[in-house]
Amino acid sequence: MSSDMSTEAAVNEIEGFLLWEAEKDRARTRADAFCAGLPWLTDSQRREVELRYRQDHGDVSRAYLERIATRSTALRAEYEGVYRVLRRRLVTGFLMGTVAVVMLVTVAAVGLTAR
Numbered sequence: 001m002s003s004d005m006s007t008e009a010a011v012n013e014i015e016g017f018l019l020w021e022a023e024k025d026r027a028r029t030r031a032d033a034f035c036a037g038l039p040w041l042t043d044s045q046r047r048e049v050e051l052r053y054r055q056d057h058g059d060v061s062r063a064y065l066e067r068i069a070t071r072s073t074a075l076r077a078e079y080e081g082v083y084r085v086l087r088r089r090l091v092t093g094f095l096m097g098t099v100a101v102v103m104l105v106t107v108a109a110v111g112l113t114a115r
Contacts, residue, residue, distance in 0.1 A: 027057035 031053040
């Protein structure tokens with residue numbers, strides 16, 4: 001089980017890394033497009049604007065992803081709680097049904113043997 005968890009953790013880590021790299025690439029692309037609309041910038045100004053744009057985009061993306069992670073954790077806890085309640089209800093219903101069937105069979109058996 002622990003190797004499954006470590007494998008799952010490693011896959012999640014790799015997936016997170018790849019998603020973040022794609023996000024950084026998207027920020028670079030958007031920064032380039034933004035600066036393309038400002039042709040009067042010097043090369044050093046362009047680099048500075050691109051850098052600040054990527055940093056801002058990264059900060060916004062990080063904050064957004066942190067909000068999503070927090071909400072995902074909360075939803076998971078909520079759904080696990082609902083699942084436990086439903087499972088408990090199902091098991092209780094099944095046991096009550098089984099007891100009812102056993103009682104009916106017992107009553108029928110006693111009724112048949114009493115004749």
